[in-house]
Amino acid sequence: xxxxxxxxxxxxxxxxxxxxxxxxxxxxxxxxxxxxxxxxxxxxxxxxxxxxxxxxxxxxxxxxxxxxxxxxxxxxxxxxxxxxxxxxxxxxxxxxxxxxxxxxxxxxxxxxxxxxxxxxxxxxxxxxxxxxxxxxxxxxxxxxxxxxxxxxxxxxxxxxxxxxxxxxxxxxxxxxxxxxxxxxxxxxxxxxxxxxxxxxxxxxxxxxxxxxxxxxxxxxxxxxxxxxxxxxxxxxxxxxxxxxxxxxxxxxxxxxxxxxxxxxxxxxxxxxxxxxxxxxxxxxxxxxxxxxxxxxxxxxxxxxxxxxxxxxxxxxxxxxxx
Amino acid sequence: xxxxxxxxxxxxxxxxxxxxxxxxxxxxxxxxxxxxxxxxxxxxxxxxxxxxxxxxxxxxxxxxxxxxxxxxxxxxxxxxxxxxxxxxxxxxxxxxxxxxxxxxxxxxx
Amino acid sequence: xxxxxxxxxxxxxxxxxxxxxxxxxxxxxxxxxxxxxxxxxxxxxxxxxxxxxxxxxxxxxxxxxxxxxxxxxxxxxxxxxxxxxxxxxxxxxxxxx
Numbered sequence: 055x056x057x058x059x060x061x062x063x064x065x066x067x068x069x070x071x072x073x074x075x076x077x078x079x080x081x082x083x084x085x086x087x088x089x090x091x092x093x094x095x096x097x098x099x100x101x102x103x104x105x106x107x108x109x110x111x112x113x114x115x116x117x118x119x120x121x122x123x124x125x126x127x128x129x130x131x132x133x134x135x136x137x138x139x140x141x142x143x144x145x146x147x148x149x150x151x152x153x154x155x156x157x158x159x160x161x162x163x164x165x166x167x168x169x170x171x172x173x174x175x176x177x178x179x180x181x182x183x184x185x186x187x188x189x190x191x192x193x194x195x196x197x198x199x200x201x202x203x204x205x206x207x208x209x210x211x212x213x214x215x216x217x218x219x220x221x222x223x224x225x226x227x228x229x230x231x232x233x234x235x236x237x238x239x240x241x242x243x244x245x246x247x248x249x250x251x252x253x254x255x256x257x258x259x260x261x262x263x264x265x266x267x268x269x270x271x272x273x274x275x276x277x278x279x280x281x282x283x284x285x286x287x288x289x290x291x292x293x294x295x296x297x298x299x300x301x302x303x304x305x306x307x308x309x310x311x312x313x314x315x316x317x318x319x320x321x322x323x324x325x326x327x328x329x330x331x332x333x334x335x336x337x338x339x340x341x342x343x344x345x346x347x348x349x350x351x352x353x354x355x356x357x358x359x360x361x362x363x364x365x366x367x368x369x370x371x372x373x374x375x376x
Numbered sequence: 377x378x379x380x381x382x383x384x385x386x387x388x389x390x391x392x393x394x395x396x397x398x399x400x401x402x403x404x405x406x407x408x409x410x411x412x413x414x415x416x417x418x419x420x421x422x423x424x425x426x427x428x429x430x431x432x433x434x435x436x437x438x439x440x441x442x443x444x445x446x447x448x449x450x451x452x453x454x455x456x457x458x459x460x461x462x463x464x465x466x467x468x469x470x471x472x473x474x475x476x477x478x479x480x481x482x483x484x485x
Numbered sequence: 486x487x488x489x490x491x492x493x494x495x496x497x498x499x500x501x502x503x504x505x506x507x508x509x510x511x512x513x514x515x516x517x518x519x520x521x522x523x524x525x526x527x528x529x530x531x532x533x534x535x536x537x538x539x540x541x542x543x544x545x546x547x548x549x550x551x552x553x554x555x556x557x558x559x560x561x562x563x564x565x566x567x568x569x570x571x572x573x574x575x576x577x578x579x580x581x582x
Contacts, residue, residue, distance in 0.1 A: 059502055066506045074559075078514045081555055082505055085525045085548070086498075092529055092541060101544050108522070109551030113558045120562065236464070239557065242457040249450075250550055257543065264540040274547065281554045284561050389531075393493025396524060400500035403520065409512050412504070416520045419497065427490065427527050431534055443542040447530065447549060451523060454553035458519050458560075465560040466512045 059086050077115045084108040097265040098186045101257075105273040110358055113280055117365030180328075181336040182262045182343060190267065191343040195326045199311050202350050209304045209357030216364035236285075243285040250278035258351050268347035272354025279355075280362050288366050300359050307353025314345045385433035392426030399423055409466055410473045413459050420455035424448065487535040494528045515559050522552030 063083045070076050084107025091100035176188040190198050254274035261267030283291035315326040328342030329335040395418060402415025428448045435441040498521060505517035526545045533541025 059499060062502060062506065072511065074511045075514050078511065078518045078559065079505065082502065082518050082521050085521055085552075088544075088548070089525050089528055089532075092532055092544065095536070097538075097541060097544060101547055104544065104548050105551055108548070109555050112555040116558060116562045236461070238457055238460050242453060242553075245453060246550070246553065250554075253546065253550070257547070260543070265543055270547070274550070277551060277554050281557070284554075284558050389487070389490040390493070392527075393490040393497075396497040396527070397493055397500070399520075400497040400504075400524075403504045403517065404500055409510060409516070412513065412516060416516055419501075419520050420523050423497075424523060424527055427494075427531065430490075431530055434534065440542065443546070444530070447526065447542065447545055450546065450549045451526065454549065455519070455523065458553055458556040459516075461557055461560040462512060462516060462519070465563040466510075469512075469563060471510060471512060 057090065060090065073119055077112055077119065080115065081108050081112045084111065098184075098267065098270075101265050101270045102273070105270050105277065109277050110273055110280070110362075113284075114361060114365060117362065117368075121365070121368055179336075180339040180343070182339065184262055184264060184267075186265075187261050187267050187343065187347070191346050192328060192339060195328075195342075195346060198346070198350065199308075199315070199326070202308050202311055202353050205357050206304060206308045206353055209353075209360045212357075212361045212364050213301065213304075216368065239285055243281060247278050247282050250274060250281065254278065254351075258347065261347060262343070268350030269354055271347075272351040272356075273358060275351070275355040276358035276362070279359055283362070283366060288363070292363070295359065297363060300356055300363065303352050303356030304360055305353075305356075307349040307351070307356065310349035310352065311346055314342055314349070318342075381433050385430045388426045388430030388433065392423050392428075392430060395419070395426060396423035408474045409471055410463065413463065417455065417459060420451060420459075424451050487531060490531050491528065491535065494524055494531060498524050498528065511563075515556060518559075519552060519556045522548060522556075526552070 060083065063079055063086060067076050067079045067083065070079065084103060087107065088100045088104040091097075091103060172189055172193060173185060176185045176193075177183060180188045180192050182188045182192070254271045257266040257274060258268060258271035261271070279291065279295055282294070318327040319325050323329060326342075328339045332338040332341050399415050399417075399419035399422075402418060403412050406412045406415050425448065428444050428451075432441055432444045435444060501517050501520045501524065505514050505521065508514045508517060526548045529541050529545040529548065533545070
């Protein structure tokens with residue numbers, strides 16, 4: 055049922071010409087997708103999809119719309135060839151899925167090799183009840199280091215291309231430049247922003263026991279600061295979180311992650327070996343996962359903020375009006 | 377006693393679901409943006425309140441109950457703010473409510 | 486009974502989605518998006534209880550937060566035309582709704 059709704063919103067996104075509508079519909083798509091993922095029992099993924107797709111992506115797409123104008127240009131030709139290619143690819147993929155075992159079939163290969171070992175051993179070996187976090191941060195910690203580096207690279211790319219809006223033009227005299235005169239929103243912001251920041255910390259540390267972890271916590275943290283920027287203006291936000299600090303944060307997270315690996319090397323184990331980090335292996339796992347998740351959170355929050363500041367600080371070019 | 381709590385919980389859940397449908401139908405059938413906002417607020421207050429109350433009565437532990445209460449408070453604070461901002465933005469963009477053609481001023485516009 | 490509530494919420498979700506697809510102005514769509522977020526929060530809470538996993542409530546809190554942030558971001562964009570600074574007043578007429 056939810057898949058039908060997904061299909062409907064995806065079709066609407068393709069057909070809509072007004073890009074504001076597309077942005078709202080993309081947010082709706084992300085919400086429905088996250089619900090679908092929850093139904094499939096993948097809660098960590100659902101939380102990440104909800105926070106990134108429905109919150110941050112909407113805000114960043116809006117920032118792009120400001121710079122590019124909001125009507126989609128009419129296509130110059132009928133896209134018959136791309137349509138045929140897309141249909142052919144979809145056909146091949148669907149044909150491929152016919153050979154996949156039924157969803158949840160216990161004798162399928164995905165449940166046979168590494169997965170039972172992870173599921174059975176994870177809790178005693180690492181001491182972390184949430185298997186997803188254990189796999190992400192410990193069994194597959196090297197991959198997660200790669201992912202964090204990818205996010206870091208994306209952040210660097212945006213900073214290099216767009217700059218970070220150090221020129222805060224309006225509101226430097228304390229006018230704020232945001233929606234400060236809207237009393238209702240200001241009060242709500244004062245209530246919500248501390249809650250969002252606290253909740254980000256909760257998600258970060260609770261990730262060992264329930265859904266959550268570094269990535270989601272970083273996104274919620276960034277969302278809190280972005281909310282502050284929206285209500286109180288870019289100048290105030292940059293006084294609070296200066297661009298220099300954001301740059302440092304972007305790099306700091308990856309550095310922490312890599313350092314944990316190095317410390318493992320120095321203490322006599324392999325790279326990213328958590329067993330040697332403390333007096334007994336399980337405590338070592340706890341320490342390793344804690345620092346690694348902290349690194350992920352810091353980098354993700356920094357990159358999201360960097361991208362947002364880069365977009366928000368741009369002045370619309372006179373020739374970019376739609 | 378627990379039977380009573382159970383029954384009450386179910387009743388609230390079903391009622392909340394019904395009010396959500398009512399609000400959704402309202403959003404479809406109302407003629408104007410501002411009237412649709414009224415219908416949407418039904419979902420946010422009665423629908424959400426009743427459903428969360430029903431779940432609260434079924435909660436297995438007090439932490440779960442506290443989280444449910446937190447969600448309710450969050451929704452209670454944020455949906456009026458969002459619709460307020462929406463109405464302000466709509467008026468700023470020139471969207472006007474459809475009024476009777478009788479020409480008399482509405483009491484508060 | 487959870488199933489009944491879930492079905493009711495799914496039905497409400499579908500109806501609001503129709504409004505989101507059909508709404509003549511963008512504000513209708515934003516309103517529908519906000520309501521879909523709220524219904525999704527409720528759906529998540531109910532599904533969490535159905536499956537016996539109250540951990541999903543964290544997810545519901547995340548949704549509720551981000552729903553509000555996204556809606557207010559969209560509306561700030563409409564009123565001011567930018568996410569960081571307000572712009573010159575004469576630029577405002579150029580923004581289509």
